[in-house]
Amino acid sequence: MQLNKVEIQKFQEMVWGYYREHGRELPWREEPFDAYRILVSEIMLQQTQVSRVIPKYHSFLKRFPTIDDLAKASIGDVLREWSGLGYNRRAKYLHEAAKQLLSMARTWKVEDLEACKGIGKNTAAAICVYAYNQPLVFIETNIRTVYIHHFFEEEDNISDSDLLPLLEQTIDREHPRKFMWALMDCGTHLKKTAGITASRSKHYSPQSKFEGSLRQIRGEVLRQLLGSSKTERRLVDIINDSRLKTALAQLSAEGLIIKEGSRYHL
Structure with a gap:
């Protein structure tokens, strides 16, 4: 879809107008x-609401x-501080990324970030936009919502490949950081007022039930290992579920917990 100057200006004015009033x-x-x-905020915000992230971000x-402090910390200490945010694998990825990025130039490139496990191309681009004000494009659920709502009102099964050319045409290249903030805020608003527009995306995947x-x-x-190590028998007493062995095996394989002798610890 090729936009003309009037269409681009109209779209930008809509996004900026919302941000001026409700950013x-x-x-x-x-x-x-x-x-x-x-980097910390972007990893925390993956699949987690802003209201839950803010207090954990501060703590x-x-x-x-500093990144030095994080890189030097043990994974156990990182997981203890992360506790409550969920998707704990993200904490490990963040910890590993800190160690990897510490040896690189302080101005990270997209490819530096993408080389870190758990950081995809969209997250990498977002970090570079927000940290360095670089005019890069990326897609996440709020941005999908804005573009699908505005340009694909009657269509379903919309691919990101349909949205990327529109992003390239419409981002404010003089103020990319604030414009992406504005898109994010506009998308958050639309999700509350216009329904789950992003569900019409080909890439939409509803969050699985946690309970x-x-x-x-x-x-x-x-959570049980935050305070002290425990034997598998003790964990069975506390967590009476047939899937506990699977959970222990997965967590051990991912390096989130360690088994020494008969005891598990962070």
């Missing part, structure tokens, strides 16, 4: 813009104020 003040949007802090950075899931059991194992 959110969020801690990771405060100056000075630090790539490490933005995490209080515990690990009663294996993910819940994994989270409970980690």
Whole structure:
């Protein structure tokens, strides 16, 4: 879809207009813009609501104020600080990324970030936009919502490959950081007022139910090990579920827990 100048201007004015009136003040949007802090926020915001991330973002950075502090920490300490956010594999990926990025130039490139496990091309581009104000495009659920709502009102099964050319045409290249903030805020608003527009995306995948899931059991194992190590027998007493062995095997294989002798610990 090729847009003309009037269509581009109209779209940009809509996005900027919403942001001027309703733009959110969020801690990771405060100056000075630090790539490490933005990295932390982007990993935390994956599949987690902003309201849950804000307090954990503050406490995490209080515990690990620099990338050096995070890289030098044990995975157990990182998981303890991460506790409550869920999707604990993200904490491990963030910890590993800190160690990997520490040896690189302080101005990270997209390819530097993509080389880290758990950081895909969209997250990598987002970090570079927010940290360095680079005019890059990326897609996530809020941005999908805006473009699908505005340009594909009557269509379903829309691919990101349909959206990317529109992003390339419409982003404000003089103010990319704030424009992407504006898109994010506009998308958040549309999801509340216009329904789940992003569900018309080919890439839409509803979040799986947490209650009663294996993910819940994994989270409970980690929660039980936050304070002290425990034997498998003790964990069975606490977590009476036939899938516990699977959870323990997965967590061990992923390096999130360690078994020494008969005891598990972080």
